Amino acid sequence: MSTQTQSKKPSAKKHIDIALIGNPNAGKTTVFNALTGLRHRVGNYPGVTVEHISGMLLDSGKQKIEMHDLPGLYSLVPKSLDDKISSDIITGRSKELEDVRLVVVVADATNLSRSLFLVTQVVELGKPALLALNMMDSAEKRGLTIDVDILAKKLGIPVIPICACKNKGIKKLKAQILTQVTQENGKFEPSNFCFDAETKNILQPIQSWLQSNTSLNNFSCYAEALRVLSNDLTLENWRTNLENNQFAELNKTVTEVRQQLETKDTKWHRMESELRYRCIDNIYSETVTEVNIKKDHFSEKLDRVLTHRVAGPIIFVLIFGAIFQSIFAWAEVPMNLIESFIGWLGIQIAGIMPDGVIEDLIVDGGIAGVGAILIFLPQILFLFFFLSILEDTGYLSRAAFIMDRIMKGVGLSGRSVIPLLSSFACAIPGIMATRTIRNPRDRLVTIMIAPLMSCSARLPVFALMIGAFIPNIMVGFLTLPGLLLLSLYLLGILAAVVAAYALNRFGSKKQRPSTFVLELPPYRMPSIRWTFLQMWERAKIFVTDAGKIILAISIILWFMASYPKPATEMSSSQAIKQSYAGQLGHVIEPVIKPLGFDWKMGIGLIASFAAREVMVSTLATIYNVEDADENSHTLREAMRNETDPDTGKKVYTPLVALSLMVFFVLACQCMSTVAVVKRETNSWRWPIIMIIYMTSMAYVGSLLVYQGGLLLGLS
Amino acid sequence: MNTQEIIAFAVVLGAVIYTTRQFIRQFTHGDGAGSKCGKCELNKAVIKSSKK
């Protein structure tokens, strides 16, 4: 249904969609945030998946203007799934969002020449468009003077200079958007400026076919004809929009033109790029004056060290080592504060409430479960702080640059590095980010190995185990806990490498090798405000999720650990043994015994298949129910003191802790990940393969660690 | 069974329902017409293009 018919009704609010596009790294998201005031960011923790960002630019009584932030792209030729989504929407081919009233293109002023490729493509579509020229201050500092008025005249669309990170020009940009949107289809009269008479002549057969057979407007037919002629991907894209016989007709027309060009020795596949850059070079020379060009010496000097042949890889490892080290070192104080606060809260509530079942439910179920998770909030925030800084500074692209050779060894490209690194935060945005990978096979393999990157949900489990059982001694310049944590992350990476190799080897047929084209943006100072906003968002998601799903699971576990009530008087450890949780735990105990786990850990393992961090809340709930004397022990103490009633030995040893952590590194224990893999691969096959291969790897890995450790005489 | 237990059981039942609902929603999110994200146009575009 078109939105225009709705707008005729006086009662309905007028809803207008506008799109925001630009090259990756042009500062699109910053512009989006500045315009909508939405501090939004694709982010995910267990709960709901956010994959498309849109925000209200205006929501007055009469009209609603919704702005859609589309994935970044370099050209309208759809090379990856991400490109295709953006390109289909801009070219009006998306059935879901067909009426985009205005296209706002964000371009990096320091990188105008390349940016104009996309800009000219958009202008030629004949849709109302607007150019937001970002990072004007950096351009001036470099010695580039851009004559905005001439640029606007040349392009035929308004150009607004802005500096989004300093919030400069945003008001003007917003005003311009509103003006252009409210002008009903305005007086927009672009000229197809990149086409000379000769080119038009060549394109004529395709252009006239498109004009009479598709809904493209008169103006954009030339541009589309050029793209169809030059690129098979664009031609293929029509297959889904046309009837079979129509597509055959188009295909025939294009082939004829191509053959004709070949007889004249013209390389048709180069036509669009060559023509466009010729036109861009003209525009550029007339609008930009370069005076005393100062190259970006800073970035290059920094890169002399950071991507140095020897120092580069070492620094890469050191950076991540330092991150894991500081997660432990710095988070300790806030963690202890939260821990004592939660302990205090439990005692207060127990004091106020009358004794009984409800008090148990709240204190042992709710507060113990949710509280145990909340303690790890500082560590997760530290992880996000560092990842966000690495991303903002531009170091992640360098990581891809350094690692590409190694990724090639396992059949992937450096392009997979960024989704994989962001999986350290959470596999879900990582898996979504694979949409930028052009080769479908690479994309699938990357999706399949992304959950092996140790995500932040594993951190509470690692932190609990390491904090309780690993002595804090120095090993070289790292502490043992920091070193161990780094090794766990490395283990995940190693497993991913092996899995990628295996999937490539046995998984699918050979395809053409994927090209690797990656921009290395200049280093930028990370915006502290932005970093903290992201951490704030993350904390909010973490706390609300803990308040919902973890609370719910903790309550269920409390019930399972407390009922049925023992018929006769018995000790609390025997009471919990005959509870539902105890019964279930003992059913699975034989399976996990070889890994060194007892039935309580078994319950935790089952519950943690919903989400990994539930392991911590489960253990907390079980120990709290069991702990009859109500002395508020911390979970760590309870675990350290836990002894096997039959043998009298300690249940947890450093070896058991290690075995458990290895299991958590390797196992696929996250429903949200499974769901997102199902959606992204559009089949049940791959998520099921994922669960099976990861969990078997986890079992075997854990078994090797525990049995191997016993053989070596560790206990 | 006393009142306290009845309330506690109701809370547990609520937790079970909530967890199950979340679980189902994870797998149907964005797919169905009536799902929470059925209105979210771009999600549909994504699902569509990945089906091709």
Added chain:
Amino acid sequence: MHTKSELLPLDNLKPGTKGVIDEIKKNGIDETDLMEMGLIAGTPIRLVKFAPFGDPLELEVRGYHLSIRRSEAKSILVNCSE
């Protein structure tokens, strides 16, 4: 004949060398990928460095830095002035 300029595949250049793109050959690679990023015949280019493990390489073109693999660089012929 003494020529000042030399035509070389991009991956044979020494780091720091400047040149002008002469031609992009079609060697089974998707050259439109490269051309859309601004690598067009006649464009000045500079090879910045090779990655730590020898591949990919970093180049400067149109005022920005781009990384491509040796296998793609092989098909870019560069006219070096020195």
